[in-house]
Amino acid sequence: MRIGGTDKDPEDAFDFWDAKWFGSAINGKPDESFSSSSFTEVETAGESGTAAPRWRLKLDMGSASRPKKRRKPLGEDAHFVSEARNAFGVADGVGCWSKSGVDAGKFARQLMSSCKEELERAGSCRATGSVLRRILKKALRKTTARGTSTACIGAVDGQLLRAVNIGDSGFMVVRGDAVAYRSPSQQHSFNFPFQIGRVDEGTPLKRAVELATELVPGDVIVAASDGLFDNLFEEEIVELVARKRADVFGGTAEEMARALAAAAEDAYRKGKETPFGVASRAAGSPWIGGKTDDITVVVAKVRTPKASGLILFSQGAHRH
Numbered sequence: 083m084r085i086g087g088t089d090k091d092p093e094d095a096f097d098f099w100d101a102k103w104f105g106s107a108i109n110g111k112p113d114e115s116f117s118s119s120s121f122t123e124v125e126t127a128g129e130s131g132t133a134a135p136r137w138r139l140k141l142d143m144g145s146a147s148r149p150k151k152r153r154k155p156l157g158e159d160a161h162f163v164s165e166a167r168n169a170f171g172v173a174d175g176v177g178c179w180s181k182s183g184v185d186a187g188k189f190a191r192q193l194m195s196s197c198k199e200e201l202e203r204a205g206s207c208r209a210t211g212s213v214l215r216r217i218l219k220k221a222l223r224k225t226t227a228r229g230t231s232t233a234c235i236g237a238v239d240g241q242l243l244r245a246v247n248i249g250d251s252g253f254m255v256v257r258g259d260a261v262a263y264r265s266p267s268q269q270h271s272f273n274f275p276f277q278i279g280r281v282d283e284g285t286p287l288k289r290a291v292e293l294a295t296e297l298v299p300g301d302v303i304v305a306a307s308d309g310l311f312d313n314l315f316e317e318e319i320v321e322l323v324a325r326k327r328a329d330v331f332g333g334t335a336e337e338m339a340r341a342l343a344a345a346a347e348d349a350y351r352k353g354k355e356t357p358f359g360v361a362s363r364a365a366g367s368p369w370i371g372g373k374t375d376d377i378t379v380v381v382a383k384v385r386t387p388k389a390s391g392l393i394l395f396s397q398g399a400h401r402h
């Protein structure tokens with residue numbers, strides 16, 4: 083097993099963990115305890131009683147991906163953004179399917195593109211938790227590739243960000259210099275997330291959680307695969323977002339996404355201390371460094387419907 087970032091080809095360094103992950107996924111009946119700490123989780127089952135939203139917030143979105151293997155540039159993560167629906171999604175196909183000749187990345191990409199298609203086909207209907215769950219279910223049925231994947235789709239519903247999530251991809255809402263919300267991660271055990279697949283493979287979709295959190299203009303949503311969250315601490319993510327946001331002309335969503343993905347890759351390539359290292363040691367393994375993994379980041383900047391040009395003027399900046 084590799085300790086740190088240097089003594090082995092990083093592209094092959096993760097077999098130990100992959101084997102554990104995959105083996106349990108296919109054969110095991112692991113315990114299904116949640117690894118969720120103090121995050122707020124809003125139950126959205128009683129949709130019928132909720133008032134209609136007063137106004138809709140808009141998302142300016144950008145994304146970045148960094149594959150762990152240069153020879154496999156598409157990697158096994160997938161994502162989508164839909165400006166039309168103010169929605170996004172992230173999926174992380176389980177890598178060790180490759181040992182059976184299956185590219186779980188293909189499955190994850192099919193799942194995300196179908197989610198986008200179904201969301202946009204649903205027209206202007208509200209993106210409630212149960213609607214998002216239905217969309218994920220329909221998208222799953224449309225996949226033809228084999229494999230399993232985590233999945234997280236989020237959409238703006240009035241002033242709320244609604245999401246349906248299964249596994250350890252997820253999102254956080256950065257407000258000012260703090261984390262206003264973070265979605266809970268679902269793992270059977272360390273480094274073995276809930277994951278969905280076709281037919282009987284993976285975790286039943288009913289285990290997906292519906293989430294909702296209130297947004298305010300100026301919030302920055304960071305949705306990502308575990309490649310980001312395992313390699314950067316919350317404080318590092320917040321700090322990077324804040325630094326980019328302070329850049330009046332340069333802090334686009336895409337630039338934020340790129341900077342976050344680059345920092346996460348840097349963390350595992352240089353063997354820095356990471357959340358993954360901390361969690362590994364807590365699980366009894368002497369791991370130091372990050373997790374060599376595909377990294378996918380979607381950044382969504384939250385604004386009022388017509389505020390995009392006004393923010394610059396109110397800050398007294400001039401664009402030529």
Ligand SMILES: [Mn+2]
Pocket residue numbers: 174307308309375376
């Ligand atoms: Mn991953």
